[in-house]
Every structure is written in structure tokens, then in C-alpha cells.
Amino acid sequence: MAELTYREAVAAGIAQEMERDERVVFLGEDVGAAGGVFKSTVGLLERFGPVRVRDTPISEQAIIGAAMGAAMTGLRPIAEIMFSDFFAVCWDMIANEIAKARYMSAGQMSLPLVIRTANGAGSRFGAQHSQSVENWAMAVPGLKVVAPSTPADVKGLLAAAVRDPDPVIFFEHKGLYATKGEVPDGELVDCLGTAKVLRQGSDVTLVALAAMVPRALQAASRLQNEHGISATVVDLRSLVPLDTRTLLAETGKTGRLYTVEENPRLCGWGAEIASIVAEEGFYDLDGPVVRITTPHVPLPAADALEDNAVPTVERIVRTVVRTAG
Amino acid sequence: MPTETGNDIDRSTRLALYRSQLEIRLLEKRAYDLFLQNLVKGTSHLSLGQEAVAAGFAVAMRKDDYTYCTYRGHAHTLARGAPMVGVLGELMGRSIGLMRGKGGSMHLTSVEHGAMGSYAIVGANLPVAAGAAWSAQLRGTGQVAVCFFGDGATNIGAFHEALNLAAVWKLPAIFVCENNLYMEYTPIRSVTAVEHPAADRARAYGLDPVIVDGNDADAVYRVARASIARARQGGGPSLIEAKTYRHSGHSRADPGKYRPAGELEEWMKRDPLALYRKRLLDLDFGEAPLKDIEKAAQHAVDEATEAAKASPPAPLEEIERDVWDDGGSSWRN
Numbered sequence: 107m108a109e110l111t112y113r114e115a116v117a118a119g120i121a122q123e124m125e126r127d128e129r130v131v132f133l134g135e136d137v138g139a140a141g142g143v144f145k146s147t148v149g150l151l152e153r154f155g156p157v158r159v160r161d162t163p164i165s166e167q168a169i170i171g172a173a174m175g176a177a178m179t180g181l182r183p184i185a186e187i188m189f190s191d192f193f194a195v196c197w198d199m200i201a202n203e204i205a206k207a208r209y210m211s212a213g214q215m216s217l218p219l220v221i222r223t224a225n226g227a228g229s230r231f232g233a234q235h236s237q238s239v240e241n242w243a244m245a246v247p248g249l250k251v252v253a254p255s256t257p258a259d260v261k262g263l264l265a266a267a268v269r270d271p272d273p274v275i276f277f278e279h280k281g282l283y284a285t286k287g288e289v290p291d292g293e294l295v296d297c298l299g300t301a302k303v304l305r306q307g308s309d310v311t312l313v314a315l316a317a318m319v320p321r322a323l324q325a326a327s328r329l330q331n332e333h334g335i336s337a338t339v340v341d342l343r344s345l346v347p348l349d350t351r352t353l354l355a356e357t358g359k360t361g362r363l364y365t366v367e368e369n370p371r372l373c374g375w376g377a378e379i380a381s382i383v384a385e386e387g388f389y390d391l392d393g394p395v396v397r398i399t400t401p402h403v404p405l406p407a408a409d410a411l412e413d414n415a416v417p418t419v420e421r422i423v424r425t426v427v428r429t430a431g
Numbered sequence: 432m433p434t435e436t437g438n439d440i441d442r443s444t445r446l447a448l449y450r451s452q453l454e455i456r457l458l459e460k461r462a463y464d465l466f467l468q469n470l471v472k473g474t475s476h477l478s479l480g481q482e483a484v485a486a487g488f489a490v491a492m493r494k495d496d497y498t499y500c501t502y503r504g505h506a507h508t509l510a511r512g513a514p515m516v517g518v519l520g521e522l523m524g525r526s527i528g529l530m531r532g533k534g535g536s537m538h539l540t541s542v543e544h545g546a547m548g549s550y551a552i553v554g555a556n557l558p559v560a561a562g563a564a565w566s567a568q569l570r571g572t573g574q575v576a577v578c579f580f581g582d583g584a585t586n587i588g589a590f591h592e593a594l595n596l597a598a599v600w601k602l603p604a605i606f607v608c609e610n611n612l613y614m615e616y617t618p619i620r621s622v623t624a625v626e627h628p629a630a631d632r633a634r635a636y637g638l639d640p641v642i643v644d645g646n647d648a649d650a651v652y653r654v655a656r657a658s659i660a661r662a663r664q665g666g667g668p669s670l671i672e673a674k675t676y677r678h679s680g681h682s683r684a685d686p687g688k689y690r691p692a693g694e695l696e697e698w699m700k701r702d703p704l705a706l707y708r709k710r711l712l713d714l715d716f717g718e719a720p721l722k723d724i725e726k727a728a729q730h731a732v733d734e735a736t737e738a739a740k741a742s743p744p745a746p747l748e749e750i751e752r753d754v755w756d757d758g759g760s761s762w763r764n
Contacts, residue, residue, distance in 0.1 A: 158569075163592075163596065168558045173562060175558070176563070176569075178542075178548075210548075211540040211753075212531040212533045213758065
């Protein structure tokens with residue numbers, strides 16, 4: 107067992123898959139010689155060479171289009187979009203082309219590719235480099251959507267994404283890159299579409315994703331220690347496929363569900379979760395489903411503004427105490 | 432430089448060029464007839480008048496090369512060898528269609544024939560073709576990707592991103608602009624900063640400007656042969672502008688009233704089919720082989736039409752099939 111940072115786990119996951127399968131290639135802006143603007147791909151160019159690790163121009167449509175063309179002709183590309191906000195300039199490629207090619211061709215082609223991107227707030231970058239856009243991807247049929255919260259999950263889920271025969275959008279959280287965690291030695295391959303129960307409680311269930319997972323865990327400790335409220339914490343890890351079985355089971359055990367979402371309020375993933383629980387777990391509920399989200403605003407840049415826009419540990423605790431009865 | 436009637440193109444190739452153009456012509460006419468009978472729904476963008484571009488390239492390509500086309504893609508898909516019944520069946524939403532009714536006119540795809548999809552967002556197919564060319568380069572297969580697009584696509588960002596990437600990476604890709612003078616309903620010259628929308632941009636990517644008479648199948652074939660050979664040998668991409676003209680409107684909904692009086696008539700004098708037939712007669716092919724091709728092509732289109740009509744509609748089970756590689760569409764456990 108080695109301790110890796112979240113960013114080191116990205117490089118470790120890519121390296122593991124490039125070592126295993128020569129069809130795996132990697133492209134993006136500043137990913138090779140520079141090792142990535144978040145230093146999450148350091149060493150890959152040196153290890154695998156410039157044929158398989160490609161620095162590209164600032165051309166997001168070309169990057170994603172190239173990955174698509176390569177995937178339908180026998181390669182298994184990993185493409186990086188530096189900030190998830192930039193999805194907006196290549197959304198045609200992702201939402202109209204990649205997501206629909208298999209369906210429109212009646213299964214004549216598969217697109218085994220991964221699009222990695224740095225998602226989320228906390229870096230004071232302002233509204234165009236800080237968004238959480240996993241709900242954009244979740245809304246498009248044909249895309250799998252993954253967002254890990256720990257270094258071990260980064261490596262294992264990235265490997266699973268590369269091996270998956272379908273397009274996977276892999277959201278790394280830029281606020282987590284410096285965090286550390288134990289990562290098992292040797293080959294690590296996780297399973298897409300599986301949530302993890304990180305803490306078992308009896309009063310409320312908190313469901314979170316990516317950077318909201320450590321906050322939910324901290325909130326659960328405080329709820330226990332300061333208010334005597336026992337909380338279950340579920341890390342969803344994957345929005346598509348969605349582990350509704352774990353979600354419904356863990357909600358049923360406590361009777362109260364809270365979603366902790368970084369995305370802005372409207373149509374955040376928690377709305378879909380709330381809808382599923384309302385339809386299928388209604389009689390297990392002892393109170394309303396409560397969504398804890400960023401308000402429906404673009405993200406501000408200044409320290410206190412950004413920090414208080416996104417759900418904080420304090421806001422999670424306060425909300426649960428106020429509503430759990 | 433080979434002359435119009437030069438002997439650098441052999442007899443069987445010329446017959447193949449004639450056959451391909453004719454099959455496209457007859458199939459496109461049939462697609463139009465089926466529209467009028469309300470058997471084809473939605474929209475459709477015909478290549479009537481532009482057949483020589485599709486034929487000239489397809490005949491020059493190797494079986495395992497890749498074609499990327501646009502919503503005006505019946506011609507290119509057919510030229511690569513996709514079955515007529517699959518094309519007509521798809522237009523009619525039948526289960527015999529190439530994509531079992533799930534794509535429709537604007538998305539014809541036949542992977543086994545190298546027709547790697549028809550892309551209905553203008554410009555989108557250029558980066559994807561670059562990716563296929565990159566893959567061929569990496570795998571060392573000698574394959575090339577040929578990407579067709581209209582004049583309107585030269586003003587969209589994806590065109591420039593793909594051309595630059597292909598040039599920088601020296602990809603075996605051939606980008607073919609079918610300049611039919613109109614981006615949808617608007618004359619391309621009125622919305623473009625340069626006279627030749629593709630060729631005048633070539634220098635920006637370190638490429639030679641190439642303009643070809645897109646109504647002359649021999650001329651297209653020669654340019655195709657040269658650019659494909661160059662790409663296969665590692666010489667990098669080409670950008671080719673084929674001057675042509677569509678005989679009908681942009682799509683089913685468009686009667687083409689924006690065209691100045693007499694323009695269509697002038698271009699009809701340069702109809703690629705009539706021009707090529709005369710060429711072959713001038714080259715002493717004689718009427719007999721041409722009539723054989725004409726008869727066989729008409730028969731094939733008639734037969735495909737009947738088979739498509741006889742095929743049942745795409746079954747409702749198709750709605751939830753083929754989103755994922757496992758054949759299904761489930762997003763949850």
C-alpha cells in the first residue's frame with residue numbers, strides 16, 4: 107500500500123493502462139512535456155513517448171474529434187480537457203457526435219474512449235474555470251459519468267473507464283488534486299456504477315460526490331459529536347451508471363435523505379436522485395428529501411464568496427440539524 | 432499533365448466511374464420520388480449534380496480506407512459500396528435500413544464499407560476524420576481518411592482546428608470541400624472573406640491550394656489518386672476544393688429560388704453524367720457497355736426500392752437498443 111496524492115493517482119492510472127494495452131493513447135493541451143497544468147500527468151511522455159502521448163494545440167473540438175475518430179478505428183484514447191468549463195466549446199463533439207454515434211449507427215461502431223477533465227471550485231479562478239458540470243454530462247444519453255473522491259478511486263475507476271467499451275466522462279476535482287490517500291499496490295481496476303458506503307449511521311443519509319464527499323464525512327463527524335445525529339455517508343462515484351440499489355437501500359435504513367451537490371441548484375444530479383427516491387422509496391421516507399447545493403449562480407472568485415457559495419461543512423451540519431427533527 | 436482524354440486512367444476505372452455516378456444519380460432521383468409519395472419522411476439533402484466528386488474519390492480509395500461525410504451523404508455512402516436497399520430502407524425507416532431506422536437520411540453509416548458515418552452538424556466530421564487518420568498513422572496500416580464537406584463548413588471553427596491538427600501531425604487525411612456555391616440558401620461568396628472558401632485557406636495550414644472541376648469525374652479521380660498516394664506515403668494531408676453545383680435545392684424544403692435566372696441552366700450544360708457519357712463515347716467505348724451499365728443500375732435501384740418497400744417498419748424494440756456496447760440503454764442497476 108502506497109500513499110499517493112489524487113494527482114499522482116491520475117498519472118498512475120493512465121500509466122497502468124498504457125502499459126497493459128498499446129492501443130491506449132493520450133492527448134490534450136500541455137499534457138506531455140509540461141506534465142499537465144495540474145501536474146496530474148507528469149512522467150507519461152518520458153515513459154511512453156511522443157507517439158502515444160500527444161500535446162495538442164488549443165483546439166478542444168480537434169482533441170475530442172480526434173479521440174472519437176481514433177476510438178472508432180481501433181484505438182482506446184484518453185483525451186484531456188484542461189478545465190471542464192471548456193466542454194462548452196467542444197460540446198458538439200461530446201453531446202452530438204460521441205454520445206450518439208453508437209445509437210445512430212444501430213451498433214455498428216463502439217467508442218471506447220475516456221475524456222478526463224478538471225472540474226469544480228476552490229481555486230479562486232472565477233466563473234469560467236470553476237464550474238461543476240457533471241450534470242451537463244449526466245443529461246446526455248450515451249455518456250457514462252464518473253467522479254472519484256479519493257486517490258484509490260481515481261486509479262481504479264480510471265482503469266475501469268479505459269477498459270469500458272463506451273465513452274466515459276471522467277471528472278477529476280481540482281480541489282482534491284493535493285489530497286492524499288492509500289492506494290493498493292499492483293494492478294487496480296474498480297467497477298463503474300458502484301456507490302460506496304463510507305460511514306454507516308442510523309438517523310440520516312448523506313449522498314455526495316467528488317469534493318463534497320470529504321465534506322459530508324466531516325459533517326457526519328460533527329453531527330455525531332456535537333448533535334448526537336448518526337449519519338450514513340454514500341459516495342456515489344458514478345452518475346451514469348447510477349447505483350440506485352445502494353442509494354435506495356441506504357435511504358431506507360435511515361428514512362432521511364440529503365444530497366450534497368456542488369453543481370448549481372437547477373437540474374443538479376440530486377434532483378434526479380430525489381425523484382428516484384420519491385418514486386421508488388417514498389414509503390421508507392420519514393421526511394422530505396433535502397438538497398444542499400450551490401445556489402443557482404455563476405461562481406464568484408473572491409475567497410469568502412467562493413467558499414460560501416459551494417456547500418460547506420458548516421452548511422451541511424446546519425441544514426441537517428434544522429431539518430432532521 | 433494528362434489531358435481530358437488522356438490514357439492515364441484505364442478502361443475499367445472509367446467504367447467504374449461512370450457506373451458509380453449513374454447509381455448515385457438514379458438512387459437520388461428515386462429518393463426524391465419516394466419523398467413525393469410520402470414514403471420517405473423528414474428531410475433529405477440530395478447530391479444530384481455532385482456525383483462526380485463522390486465517384487472520383489470512392490473509385491480511387493482502397494477498400495479499408497475511411498470515408499467521413501455530411502448530412503448530404505447518400506452519394507458517398509453508396510459510392511463506397513453500401514447496398515442500395517440499405518440506403519433506401521434507412522430513408523424509409525424500415526428494418527432493412529443500414530441503421531434499422533435509427534439514423535435516417537442525414538446519418539447514413541456502413542462501417543463494413545468504410546463509410547464511418549454522416550455528420551449533420553456542419554464541420555463536425557473534419558476532426559473525427561483527423562482522428563481516424565491519426566489512428567491509421569499510429570497503427571501503421573497505410574489507410575487514409577477522406578472527409579467531405581460543403582463550402583459552408585469552411586467558416587466554422589472545427590474546419591480550422593482539424594486542418595491545423597492534421598497538418599501539424601502530418602496525418603493521412605484528405606479534406607474535400609464540395610463547393611456548390613451556396614451555404615444552404617446563401618451564396619457562399621457573400622459570407623466568406625476569400626474567393627475560394629477552401630483553397631484560399633490552404634496556405635494558412637502550410638498546404639498547397641488545390642482546385643478541381645468537381646463535375647469532371649476524371650479530374651476528381653486524378654486529384655484523389657495523387658492526394659491519397661501522398662497521404663499513404665506519409666506526405667500528410669491535402670485540402671481540395673471541388674467546384675460543383677447541386678441541381679436541386681439545399682434540402683427537401685428548398686425550391687432554390689434564390690438562384691439567379693439562368694444559373695441552373697448553365698450548370699446543366701456541365702452535368703457530370705452527360706459530360707462523362709460523352710467523354711466515354713469520344714474515347715470509343717461505344718454505346719453497348721454504357722447501356723449495359725445503365726440497364727443494370729436502373730434494375731438495381733428498382734429492385735432495391737421494392738425490397739425496401741417490402742421490409743417491415745423498424746420494430747419498437749429499437750428505441751432502447753444500442754445506446755451502450757452491451758446493446759442496451761440502461762443507466763442504473
